[in-house]
Amino acid sequence: xxxxxxxxxxxxxxxxxxxxxxxxxxxxxxxxxxxxxxxxxxxxxxxxxxxxxxxxxxxxxxxxxxxxxxxxxxxxxxxxxxxxxxxxxxxxxxxxxxxxxxxxxxxxxxxxxxxxxxxxxxxxxxxxxxxxxxxxxxxxxxxxxxxxxx
Amino acid sequence: xxxxxxxxxxxxxxxxxxxxxxxxxxxxxxxxxxxxxxxxxxxxxxxxxxxxxxxxxxxxxxxxxxxxxxxxxxxxxxxxxxxxxxxxxxxxxxxxxxxxxxxxxxxxxxxxxxxxxxxxxxxxxxxxxxxxxxxxxxxxxxxxxxxxxxxxxxxxxxxxxxxxxxxxxxxxxxxxxxxxxxxxxxxxxxxxxxxxxxxxxxxxxxxxxxxxxxxxxxxxxxxxxxxxxxxxxxxxxxxxxxxxxxxxxxxxxxxxxxxxxxxxxxxxxxxxxxxxxxxxxxxxxxxxxxxxxxxxxxxxxxxxxxxxxxxxx
Numbered sequence: 001x002x003x004x005x006x007x008x009x010x011x012x013x014x015x016x017x018x019x020x021x022x023x024x025x026x027x028x029x030x031x032x033x034x035x036x037x038x039x040x041x042x043x044x045x046x047x048x049x050x051x052x053x054x055x056x057x058x059x060x061x062x063x064x065x066x067x068x069x070x071x072x073x074x075x076x077x078x079x080x081x082x083x084x085x086x087x088x089x090x091x092x093x094x095x096x097x098x099x100x101x102x103x104x105x106x107x108x109x110x111x112x113x114x115x116x117x118x119x120x121x122x123x124x125x126x127x128x129x130x131x132x133x134x135x136x137x138x139x140x141x142x143x144x145x146x147x148x149x150x
Numbered sequence: 151x152x153x154x155x156x157x158x159x160x161x162x163x164x165x166x167x168x169x170x171x172x173x174x175x176x177x178x179x180x181x182x183x184x185x186x187x188x189x190x191x192x193x194x195x196x197x198x199x200x201x202x203x204x205x206x207x208x209x210x211x212x213x214x215x216x217x218x219x220x221x222x223x224x225x226x227x228x229x230x231x232x233x234x235x236x237x238x239x240x241x242x243x244x245x246x247x248x249x250x251x252x253x254x255x256x257x258x259x260x261x262x263x264x265x266x267x268x269x270x271x272x273x274x275x276x277x278x279x280x281x282x283x284x285x286x287x288x289x290x291x292x293x294x295x296x297x298x299x300x301x302x303x304x305x306x307x308x309x310x311x312x313x314x315x316x317x318x319x320x321x322x323x324x325x326x327x328x329x330x331x332x333x334x335x336x337x338x339x340x341x342x343x344x345x346x347x348x349x350x351x352x353x354x355x356x357x358x359x360x361x362x363x364x365x366x367x368x369x370x371x372x373x374x375x376x377x378x379x380x381x382x383x384x385x386x387x388x389x390x391x392x393x394x395x396x397x398x399x400x401x402x403x404x405x406x407x408x409x410x411x412x413x414x415x416x417x418x419x420x421x422x423x424x425x426x427x428x429x430x431x432x433x434x435x436x437x438x439x440x441x442x443x444x445x446x447x448x449x450x451x452x453x454x455x456x457x458x459x460x461x462x463x
Contacts, residue, residue: 057395057396058392058396061392061395061396062380065388065392078455079455085453088453088454088455089453091457091459091462092436092449092450092452092457094461095431095457095459096399096402096403096428096431096432096435096450097399098461099431100398100399100402100424100427100428100431103335103342103424103427104342104346104391104424105339105340105341105342105344105345105346105347106339106343108339108461112463113463114462114463115462115463143340143343143347144388147386147388147391148388
């Protein structure tokens with residue numbers, strides 16, 4: 001396994017992307033993409049949570065710690081939250097968190113936020129494809145991974 | 151020749167002692183939390199006065215930089231057990247008390263605030279030379295918070311001690327901390343990353359920043375939870391980054407810039423930079439400034455449907 005990672009060249013680099021999605025909108029949207037037999041890039045690992053309000057910023061930090069090259073956070077559009085207000089709280093948190101990460105120098109091309117509803121399978125497919133391409137271009141997240149080797 | 155004794159603002163101290171004595175004698179309060187000299191009279195340390203005859207120990211001078219509101223939190227059950235407290239507080243300390251009240255850690259009527267009119271304190275006590283009083287503390291040894299202080303006349307008090315200050319804070323926050331934030335904002339993300347990793351790498355996970363922070367009052371900190379372990383306990387760069395990000399984020403919209411975390415940090419991580427950066431973000435995004443109104447909820451526990459952002463696609 002170790003040898004395998006070492007042999008990975010940038011041109012054959014396959015990024016790891018973690019998607020934190022809410023159960024009611026984005027997961028359903030991704031499900032719709034699946035049942036509609038839409039194809040999208042397979043680099044995304046979806047983690048389903050009840051609501052975007054459940055997404056602690058530490059989840060995102062942990063994902064990077066464990067070797068994610070990109071993170072996607074997605075939930076219901078404002079006003080559509082299954083729990084009425086979870087995504088409003090999440091939005092506030094992200095505004096602060098994103099600024100904090102930017103200030104500490106984490107490239108915001110590696111962290112994406114989105115609203116994807118249960119019917120927006122096409123938006124989900126495009127989103128995942130775009131993010132995968134973008135992160136692939138950036139290459140492995142060597143800055144964060146470098147912390148592990150210190 | 152100046153000596154430490156001369157520099158003391160006698161009037162203020164006398165008023166303070168008198169008030170403290172009165173409160174203790176009448177039994178209005180059981181303990182007065184204030185500042186007192188250390189044995190060698192080189193620094194001030196917190197003192198807890200429970201007897202009226204001990205009020206002579208109370209002092210107030212430019213060395214009183216510590217934020218004593220820490221002792222009102224649940225971290226100090228033994229002080230709470232003494233009974234109702236009165237606290238000697240500068241405007242900036244009252245800001246912290248205000249946040250504690252707004253977060254239901256304290257009721258306004260459960261504490262008597264002796265608000266001290268303050269003309270700027272000394273950031274690092276070792277830099278202070280005897281022979282300075284409040285009027286002549288050199289600005290270069292004042293912390294950034296004092297340059298921008300708009301609460302030199304304490305804003306939420308039971309008694310004010312001292313004469314009204316006519317200091318006007320600059321409209322735009324200025325000073326070392328804010329200059330450095332602007333400087334960092336201009337840099338590339340790679341340069342910022344290198345800057346912060348270099349600083350965070352020195353972190354020894356002593357959690358002094360947490361222990362000294364009056365607003366870090368969780369009974370059980372996430373850093374101590376290990377099922378699951380969110381923050382690595384060893385002083386490793388990866389866990390250090392996670393800890394410092396988490397600490398800063400939890401203070402978003404709450405930090406009142408008392409600066410105690412940076413003062414307590416044994417390896418001099420510029421924590422004021424992250425804290426104040428987030429304070430600026432919160433002010434711009436949600437129009438909230440921490441510590442001015444105890445009836446307003448902290449911004450991260452409420453929301454506004456009209457919150458504006460440009461990054462959620």
